[in-house]
Amino acid sequence: MTAYLVSILIFASIYGFVALGLNIQWGLTGLINLGQVAFFAAGAYCAALATRAGLPFLLALVLAALISGALGAAVALFTPRLREDYLAIVTLGFSEFVRLIFLNEKWLAGGPDGIAGVPRPSTVPGLNSETSFLAIAAGLLAVAFWFSQRLARYPIGRTLRAIREDETVVASIGKSTLSYKTLAFVLGAALAGIGGALFASYLTYISPDMFGPNVSIYVLAAVLLGRQGSTLGTLAGTAVVALLLEGTRLLKDFITVVDGVQLAALRLMALGLALMVIVAIRYRPGRRA
Amino acid sequence: MSASDLLVANGLVAGYGEMQILHGIGLRLAQGEVVTVIGPNGCGKSTLLKTLIGIIHPTAGKIVLGGHDITSTQTRARLRVGLGYVPQVRNVFATMTTEENLLMGLVAIPGNVRERLEAVREILPTLSEYWNATAGRLSGGQQQIVALGRALMASPKVLLLDEPSAGLSPKATDEVFGHIRAISSQGGVGVVLVEQNAHKALAISDRCYVLAEGRNRLDGDAASIAANPEVGRIYLGAGDAADRP
Numbered sequence: 187m188t189a190y191l192v193s194i195l196i197f198a199s200i201y202g203f204v205a206l207g208l209n210i211q212w213g214l215t216g217l218i219n220l221g222q223v224a225f226f227a228a229g230a231y232c233a234a235l236a237t238r239a240g241l242p243f244l245l246a247l248v249l250a251a252l253i254s255g256a257l258g259a260a261v262a263l264f265t266p267r268l269r270e271d272y273l274a275i276v277t278l279g280f281s282e283f284v285r286l287i288f289l290n291e292k293w294l295a296g297g298p299d300g301i302a303g304v305p306r307p308s309t310v311p312g313l314n315s316e317t318s319f320l321a322i323a324a325g326l327l328a329v330a331f332w333f334s335q336r337l338a339r340y341p342i343g344r345t346l347r348a349i350r351e352d353e354t355v356v357a358s359i360g361k362s363t364l365s366y367k368t369l370a371f372v373l374g375a376a377l378a379g380i381g382g383a384l385f386a387s388y389l390t391y392i393s394p395d396m397f398g399p400n401v402s403i404y405v406l407a408a409v410l411l412g413r414q415g416s417t418l419g420t421l422a423g424t425a426v427v428a429l430l431l432e433g434t435r436l437l438k439d440f441i442t443v444v445d446g447v448q449l450a451a452l453r454l455m456a457l458g459l460a461l462m463v464i465v466a467i468r469y470r471p472g473r474r475a
Numbered sequence: 476m477s478a479s480d481l482l483v484a485n486g487l488v489a490g491y492g493e494m495q496i497l498h499g500i501g502l503r504l505a506q507g508e509v510v511t512v513i514g515p516n517g518c519g520k521s522t523l524l525k526t527l528i529g530i531i532h533p534t535a536g537k538i539v540l541g542g543h544d545i546t547s548t549q550t551r552a553r554l555r556v557g558l559g560y561v562p563q564v565r566n567v568f569a570t571m572t573t574e575e576n577l578l579m580g581l582v583a584i585p586g587n588v589r590e591r592l593e594a595v596r597e598i599l600p601t602l603s604e605y606w607n608a609t610a611g612r613l614s615g616g617q618q619q620i621v622a623l624g625r626a627l628m629a630s631p632k633v634l635l636l637d638e639p640s641a642g643l644s645p646k647a648t649d650e651v652f653g654h655i656r657a658i659s660s661q662g663g664v665g666v667v668l669v670e671q672n673a674h675k676a677l678a679i680s681d682r683c684y685v686l687a688e689g690r691n692r693l694d695g696d697a698a699s700i701a702a703n704p705e706v707g708r709i710y711l712g713a714g715d716a717a718d719r720p
Contacts, residue, residue: 348579358566
């Protein structure tokens, strides 16, 4: 049971990075990104390849952040005038584009078989492999949380919030909205890339089917749950989503009227329903989210 | 161009893509002067301001501020050399407080941020009443004052104001116009004021330009423009005495 709880916390920490990244892009800046999983996948593959090639874990993390950040910059520069639903469609398409590349590229990414044997970081003295990984993931997440908090309070964060409200007014006060939007995409993608690196390292195996659009929806749900733009809320939302997704696996011991496959579907339906209720209540017209 | 001219625009030709709105408009403004631009809808008043601030770049003509040609510079550079701009309606960041809105107006100018905030608070004392309030919860008049304050954060020499009375009650309009006149006469800031509410705008202005179809139609001191029967009939709604100050 403890091992299972540790596992849930590790997944919550990993998805915490992806959600914090989305919170910078969508929560702060208002850029609806339904393809956050693409940056998560890029980070995972980058770290997997780097650590398998013998690079230290920390360097692999940095590389994952850089590669994912560069991808984020490419998306931002490719979509400078897109907002809301159009940007959502483009980013969703982009994430599938990235996944299909990993699915079909066999020389480097291993095609549908993915990459196995991804090394884990060295164990923290005095801890077992799982709790050590949790300590590393949670420690790094704490740094990411601190960074996100500072960002939101600094003038850069204020400008990102201003872009979310009215891009035209921001442009009229002499600020380059393209630069700030690109920055938001880069930072958000880099955080997702770090999450991906941790994901690959924790599971020691990755394949393209792990990076479907559902991951983007989970992190979107986390940001929605926590309140758009709130860093602490995003982490709380991530914990709730992780608990809903992973914790409900235990229900199979108590609910016997449905089989395992049906229960898995019911869990996703519960998450979908929770999302609908939250959006309907929290984001109704005339109410501040 | 006379020695006292702070802002001079000559022969401005500009528009949106293929659609040309300004057909050679000219304008000049001295320090501490309020100049109102009036004209019918679609005559190019707002386009003129957007061209002066650099949101739209002219295909012909010249803009000179304080003796420096700024025609080909970007908006940020123009803000740095002393232009300030308040766009028409929805010009505050609704979820930010008054203070945060003001901080958004900072450009890279030397000086202490707190001192700058205090200086703007001195110019617009009513800001203190809703300093920590979210701008979206303020009245239209208060939002206009916040927008004015944001523009003042960059210590402008010239303020470009696009219909500051739009959507305001007569009382709020009087308050906003009172602030504009004070900013100009006490702070020495030149103001270009684009307005539909011509009567009230002319009452606080030194001079006026009348535009028609993207061209200069008339210009002169505010009192003579207000007394001009043609302007009164076409643009000021002569006979609508109730609206007169």
